[in-house]
Amino acid sequence: MPDQTIAPDALPPGIAAKKPTGVETLKQGSEGLRGRLAEELAEGGVQVSEDAYNLLKFHGSYEQFDRDTATVLKQQRLEKDYRFMVRVRMPGGMLTAAQYLGLDRLADTHGNGTLRITTRQGIQFHGILKAALKPSIAAINDTLLTTLSACGDVVRNIMTTAAPHRDARHRRLRQDALMLSDALLPRSRAYHQIFLDEEPVAGADETETLYGPTYLPRKFKIALAIPEDNSADVLANDLAAIALFDADDTLLGYNIAIGGGFGMTHNRADTFPRLASPLCFVAPDRLLPIVRAVVRLHRDHGDRTDRRRARLKYVVADRGLPWVLDTLSADYDGPLEPPRPMPPLHIPEILGWHTQGDGLWWLGVPVPAGRIQDTATVTLRTALRELAERFGADMVMTAQQDVLLCDIRPEDRDAIDMVLAAHGVVAASALSTFARFALACPALPTCGLALAEAERVREPIVASLESLLRRHDLQDRRISLRITGCPNGCARSYSGDIGLVGRTPGHYAIYVGGDFDGQGLSFRLLERVPQAKLVDAFAPLFEAWATRGLPDEGFGAFCTRLGRDALLEFVEGEESPEALPHRSASRLDPAKGSPLETSP
Ligand code: SRM
Ligand code: SF4
Numbered sequence: 332m333p334d335q336t337i338a339p340d341a342l343p344p345g346i347a348a349k350k351p352t353g354v355e356t357l358k359q360g361s362e363g364l365r366g367r368l369a370e371e372l373a374e375g376g377v378q379v380s381e382d383a384y385n386l387l388k389f390h391g392s393y394e395q396f397d398r399d400t401a402t403v404l405k406q407q408r409l410e411k412d413y414r415f416m417v418r419v420r421m422p423g424g425m426l427t428a429a430q431y432l433g434l435d436r437l438a439d440t441h442g443n444g445t446l447r448i449t450t451r452q453g454i455q456f457h458g459i460l461k462a463a464l465k466p467s468i469a470a471i472n473d474t475l476l477t478t479l480s481a482c483g484d485v486v487r488n489i490m491t492t493a494a495p496h497r498d499a500r501h502r503r504l505r506q507d508a509l510m511l512s513d514a515l516l517p518r519s520r521a522y523h524q525i526f527l528d529e530e531p532v533a534g535a536d537e538t539e540t541l542y543g544p545t546y547l548p549r550k551f552k553i554a555l556a557i558p559e560d561n562s563a564d565v566l567a568n569d570l571a572a573i574a575l576f577d578a579d580d581t582l583l584g585y586n587i588a589i590g591g592g593f594g595m596t597h598n599r600a601d602t603f604p605r606l607a608s609p610l611c612f613v614a615p616d617r618l619l620p621i622v623r624a625v626v627r628l629h630r631d632h633g634d635r636t637d638r639r640r641a642r643l644k645y646v647v648a649d650r651g652l653p654w655v656l657d658t659l660s661a662d663y664d665g666p667l668e669p670p671r672p673m674p675p676l677h678i679p680e681i682l683g684w685h686t687q688g689d690g691l692w693w694l695g696v697p698v699p700a701g702r703i704q705d706t707a708t709v710t711l712r713t714a715l716r717e718l719a720e721r722f723g724a725d726m727v728m729t730a731q732q733d734v735l736l737c738d739i740r741p742e743d744r745d746a747i748d749m750v751l752a753a754h755g756v757v758a759a760s761a762l763s764t765f766a767r768f769a770l771a772c773p774a775l776p777t778c779g780l781a782l783a784e785a786e787r788v789r790e791p792i793v794a795s796l797e798s799l800l801r802r803h804d805l806q807d808r809r810i811s812l813r814i815t816g817c818p819n820g821c822a823r824s825y826s827g828d829i830g831l832v833g834r835t836p837g838h839y840a841i842y843v844g845g846d847f848d849g850q851g852l853s854f855r856l857l858e859r860v861p862q863a864k865l866v867d868a869f870a871p872l873f874e875a876w877a878t879r880g881l882p883d884e885g886f887g888a889f890c891t892r893l894g895r896d897a898l899l900e901f902v903e904g905e906e907s908p909e910a911l912p913h914r915s916a917s918r919l920d921p922a923k924g925s926p927l928e929t930s931p
Contacts, residue, residue, distance in 0.1 A: 349637070352636060354638065355548075357386065358484070358546050359544055359545050364483075365525065366382050367380070368383050369525045379394055379461065389482065389517070389522075389546070390521075391477070391481035391482055392459075392464060392468070393415065394414075394415055396414065399776040414458045414459060414777075415461065416455055417459055417464070417468065418455045418456075418478060418482055419453055419455070419477070419478055419481060420453065420478060420481040421453055422488060422490075423490065423505055423727065424452030424453070424493055424729060424730075425726075425727055426454075426726045426727070426728070427726075428720075428723045428724055428725055430474040430475065430476055431715070433471075434471070434474065435712065435715070435719075438703075441459050441466065442467070443458030444712075445704040446703040448698055448701035448733065449701060449732070450770060450772070450821060451487065451488050452488065452493065453481060453488050453728065465526055468527075482550075486547075489508045489555070490552075490555070490568070491505060491507075491554065491555040492504055492555070492557060493562055493727045493728070493729040494562070495693050495737045495738075497688045499576075500582075504556075504557065504574060510618075510619065511553060511555075511622060515622070515626070518538065518539055518540065541627070545635070547626070548638075549633060549638060549643075550569075551626060552567075552592070553569065553572070554570075554571055554572070558673050558674045559674070559677050559679065562731065563730050564678075564849040565588070565849070566591050566826070567606070567823050567849065568607060569589060569607075570622060571591060572585040572586070572618060573586040573588070575612075575671060584614045584617070585618055585621075586670045586671060587613060587670070588670070589607055589643060589647060590644040591607030592604070592643070593605075593823060593824070595820070599639065602640060604852060605647075606826065610652070610655070610656070610667070611668055612670050617665060624662050628655065629643040633645075675848065677848050682697055682767055683759040684744065687738070691738045691741075692741060693727075693736060695729070695735045696756065697733050697767055698711065699790065701733070710755060713754055714751050714756050715734065717754075718747060722736075722739065722743055724739060724747075725737045725738055731767075731768060731770060732770055763801075763807055765793070765796070765810055765812065766806075768812070769789060769811070769814070770811075771785040771788075771815070772814070772815045772816055773785070774787070774816025775816060778816060780816075780819060781833060782816060782817045783817070783833030783837060783838060784837075785814045785833065792865060795865065799869055799870055799873050803874065805876065805877060808886070810828045810885065810886045811827035812829045813826075813831070814830075814831045814839075815831070817833050818832050824842060825845060825852055825853050826846070827845050827849075827853070827887070828843065828846065828847055828853075828887040829842070829843055829887075830842035830843075834859045837862050838862070839862065839865065840855055840857065841857040841868060842854065843886070844887050845887045846885055846888055847887065851887055851888070853887065853890075854891075854895060856895060856898055856902070871901040871902055872886075879893075
């Protein structure tokens with residue numbers, strides 16, 4: 332099938348008659364994502380139109396406003412403080428020291444003085460004014476990085492294992508992540524012309540051979556991993572590729588799983604988090620062809636009438652895997668071999684000092700909620716700048732929102748530790764496992780969708796739950812916490828051991844039952860718990876885990892084994908009435924994704 336064909340049965344049965352969303356019409360008429368963006372950026376003012384807002388995403392930026400000041404400004408009849416978030420696309424989270432230093436400078440010249448490591452190994456700037464948007468994006472390109480396709484209805488930043496082991500396996504993953512990233516970029520030159528002043532070339536072929544004129548119905552996410560390192564949390568992606576090697580480190584091929592994704596809307600039962608389902612095994616040279624075929628499947632069958640249900644996961648859930656396999660077989664050029672058995676996925680410890688295998692070392696530095704900044708007590712941003720300048724340390728951003736400093740000579744280790752200590756940076760070894768693996772999305776004040784705080788309450792929530800765990804000496808068991816300000820799941824709140832999901836200001840739904848290694852989906856235990864009562868909810872749960880958990884049983888697995896009703900028996904005795912769960916809350920639904928088949 333040629334790449335550009337839009338299949339006539341693009342919509343699942345029952346919704347074929349609905350109209351495509353306005354974003355679809357916008358994309359279609361945008362002349363390759365141009366619209367009036369260039370004119371609007373030149374016009375001055377602090378805001379952009381709705382059309383420009385939607386097109387800007389494809390170029391890596393979101394218009395936001397400072398939600399902290401919005402109410403006061405409104406009372407004073409003043410305009411909101413509009414700012415832009417800019418996201419850097421950097422496959423596998425890799426940056427040279429020079430690139431990092433370029434981004435660090437930009438945080439001061441145009442940003443809010445911080446760099447924010449994202450859960451997809453990217454870096455975001457917040458607080459950019461409209462007038463500074465074009466120079467900021469140009470400055471990022473000056474470092475040979477891009478923001479193109481960091482957001483929007485296209486394939487997003489490609490993730491892979493962060494650990495900079497200098498062996499054949501990790502080298503291959505990095506190469507394939509870079510190869511996919513390049514191959515899946517849109518062909519429109521709009522970005523280069525709008526932000527980098529590239530002159531249009533007469534007759535240039537900008538045909539979107541993969542995406543077509545309306546691009547994808549929604550974002551599309553890809554991550555690569557090996558079973559022994561799932562730090563990229565592959566099953567949360569639209570497409571997961573898990574590399575299988577033989578004993579000699581020769582790549583046998585990839586197990587492909589599709590249809591993962593976490594966004595959901597409270598009170599809309601037809602939206603739900605889902606783990607990717609095993610699809611097939613492909614030989615090494617068939618990775619790009621299968622990825623393209625799955626992207627086309629999304630392009631042609633995703634629901635373009637409802638953006639909340641437009642992700643590939645709903646195609647897979649609604650139509651079922653047999654239909655998916657049939658449809659793909661008609662498009663993909665070659666046989667679809669069943670997925671091969673593989674060991675269970677595992678998330679290793681990558682913070683602290685590790686040997687790379689080439690005589691050099693890497694140091695994983697914890698970055699709370701991924702926010703690289705200087706505070707009154709910890710000058711992490713200054714420390715990282717100094718390390719990049721003095722030691723030329725290349726960096727890798729991790730899906731756990733931390734940074735790895737790479738290629739360190741053994742003789743430099745002490746000096747590096749001293750720099751970090753002098754800046755008050757807490758070493759990974761001084762943190763509990765629980766604190767090391769706690770994630771939080773940005774939420775307030777920048778995210779327009781936040782219903783509650785996340786990044787700004789991470790520290791007190793981690794401290795209070797950690798002290799509960801300490802009562803039972805559980806703080807160093809492998810247990811993960813993920814906090815998000817709304818149900819979209821940006822910090823992957825539905826696959827760790829514990830998810831706290833913003834419900835209303837100061838209130839969180841509690842999810843449990845996922846697992847540390849990203850192979851399980853959690854279920855909602857409590858619907859709306861005030862932040863101050865989280866401790867009351869978790870105290871009996873941790874006590875039950877300590878006293879009734881099986882040897883080496885993770886907290887998520889323990890919760891899944893006992894089930895929601897039994898867990899509620901522990902909690903309810905301690906609950907305040909306002910924290911009582913809605914009994915109708917959903918359980919884990921097997922239709923919503925299952926872990927990959929694994930062999931022991
Ligand atoms: Fe996300 C929307 C931040 C990873 C699911 N996400 C947003 C926006 C852009 C809010 C908006 O649409 O206005 C957030 C910007 C906040 C801010 O102030 O910066 C935002 N998402 C983030 C980041 C920065 C969170 C973080 O703590 O690092 C992550 C950026 C990753 C990157 O570099 O590309 C981020 N977002 C994720 C993930 C995790 C992942 O991909 O591994 C998910 C869950 C997986 C998935 O895609 O389903 C995720 N973000 C969403 C959704 C739900 C989409 C859906 O299918 O319904 C939205 C809402 C939307 O797109 O409409 C969203
Ligand atoms: Fe915003 Fe919600 Fe994503 Fe948090 S989870 S960054 S609140 S969209």
